[in-house]
Amino acid sequence: MAWRARPVDGFPDDLLLAGLASGDAELSVAFVRRFQSRVFGVAMAVLGDPCQAEDVAQQAFERAWRHAAVFDPRRGSVTTWLTAITHHLAIDAVRARRAAPVDPMALEEVLGAGPDGPERATLAAESAAELRAAIRALPAEQARALVLAAFRGLTAREVAESEGIPVGTAKTRIRTAMVRLAAVLEPKRGPS
Amino acid sequence: MTGADCTRCRELAPELALGLLGGHERAEVLAHLEACPPCRDEVARLAGVHDRLRALVPPVEPPAGFEERVLRRIGPVRPRRRLPGWGRIAAAAALVGAAFAGGWIAGTTTAPAAPMVAAPLLMGDRHVGDVLVSRSRPDFLSVYLDVTQPGRLTCDLLRQDGTVAASTVYDASGGTEWWGVESPADAVASVRIADAAGGVVASGEVPRP
Numbered sequence: 126m127a128w129r130a131r132p133v134d135g136f137p138d139d140l141l142l143a144g145l146a147s148g149d150a151e152l153s154v155a156f157v158r159r160f161q162s163r164v165f166g167v168a169m170a171v172l173g174d175p176c177q178a179e180d181v182a183q184q185a186f187e188r189a190w191r192h193a194a195v196f197d198p199r200r201g202s203v204t205t206w207l208t209a210i211t212h213h214l215a216i217d218a219v220r221a222r223r224a225a226p227v228d229p230m231a232l233e234e235v236l237g238a239g240p241d242g243p244e245r246a247t248l249a250a251e252s253a254a255e256l257r258a259a260i261r262a263l264p265a266e267q268a269r270a271l272v273l274a275a276f277r278g279l280t281a282r283e284v285a286e287s288e289g290i291p292v293g294t295a296k297t298r299i300r301t302a303m304v305r306l307a308a309v310l311e312p313k314r315g316p317s
Numbered sequence: 318m319t320g321a322d323c324t325r326c327r328e329l330a331p332e333l334a335l336g337l338l339g340g341h342e343r344a345e346v347l348a349h350l351e352a353c354p355p356c357r358d359e360v361a362r363l364a365g366v367h368d369r370l371r372a373l374v375p376p377v378e379p380p381a382g383f384e385e386r387v388l389r390r391i392g393p394v395r396p397r398r399r400l401p402g403w404g405r406i407a408a409a410a411a412l413v414g415a416a417f418a419g420g421w422i423a424g425t426t427t428a429p430a431a432p433m434v435a436a437p438l439l440m441g442d443r444h445v446g447d448v449l450v451s452r453s454r455p456d457f458l459s460v461y462l463d464v465t466q467p468g469r470l471t472c473d474l475l476r477q478d479g480t481v482a483a484s485t486v487y488d489a490s491g492g493t494e495w496w497g498v499e500s501p502a503d504a505v506a507s508v509r510i511a512d513a514a515g516g517v518v519a520s521g522e523v524p525r526p
Contacts, residue, residue, distance in 0.1 A: 161383055
């Protein structure tokens with residue numbers, strides 16, 4: 126146990142969020158510093174353009190500030206909530222601009238660095254490693270469809286166009302990939 | 318609700334969970350989910366996958382000046398105030414209460430669903446601070462104290478029987494001070510803060526989330 130020299134650094138996420146909402150200078154700065162690289166990372170993953178990603182990331186923080194009162198910690202962490210906001214805004218932005226063909230994102234680009242990756246505070250490293258392994262174990266066409274949909278914001282129809290496959294096949298690939306990952310993430314059942 | 322509705326929902330659930338569904342299709346699925354708990358569970362399961370996937374995205378440092386631009390965008394923030402004293406709810410509670418009005422923060426005996434609980438730190442019958450505990454992180458105490466005299470403070474975390482579970486010192490500069498402190502699990506029942514001369518300047522119970 127220790128008192129903190131810079132006390133707000135160790136504050137729980139939801140307390141920093143409350144500080145942001147109330148306009149407290151120190152807590153607002155701490156909130157932005159704590160989450161900016163995650164927020165910007167999600168925006169970059171979807172948009173791939175630093176200028177657009179910054180605009181979306183700024184909007185995400187603004188939305189968090191405006192809507193902090195609806196955050197419910199029983200439904201998930203601040204990180205999950207904030208990255209969901211960011212992702213929705215990035216999807217909206219990508220919808221507005223979509224014209225050029227989308228480069229399929231490299232799998233390793235999505236999967237991150239490894240056990241020291243961004244999930245360390247929000248997802249147990251063991252669970253993240255399992256998830257990464259499960260993604261790598263997917264058939265390549267399923268992994269690609271999942272990446273295009275989950276990270277680049279392509280609908281099944283757009284995935285179908287990008288991959289040159291029927292829409293039904295694109296839907297099946299996305300769904301099958303997600304169901305497989307869900308099975309990996311679910312708590313292991315012990316012997317009955 | 319029909320089997321055909323569930324089949325249709327099953328087809329669209331991944332895109333809904335990924336936030337990709339819009340317009341009529343989204344409305345159609347949401348209407349079905351209202352009446353179909355199994356499909357609702359399925360969408361929640363897939364949405365959980367999306368949450369986990371986002372957590373894998375590598376963090377990327379934004380361009381220089383991002384922090385300042387965000388703070389400018391959300392309006393002027395106020396510097397921390399030095400409060401002359403504590404009301405019935407301390408500055409800490411007021412701070413979070415302003416943002417989470419309606420039970421976001423609760424006293425120890427009310428609003429069991431609130432994500433944070435607070436208990437007062439007292440000096441005699443004077444309210445001089447608060448201890449806050451987040452339900453999401455019950456081993457972390459946020460301690461707020463109105464410090465009248467700068468100097469070294471000793472903070473003891475006490476068990477139910479009054480014995481000291483943990484102790485530490487802090488050099489306070491005065492005014493409204495607040496710090497985080499990790500608590501050794503359930504062992505701690507109360508907090509006692511003393512000045513350099515050993516005089517108790519604040520004490521109170523640790524709230525239970």
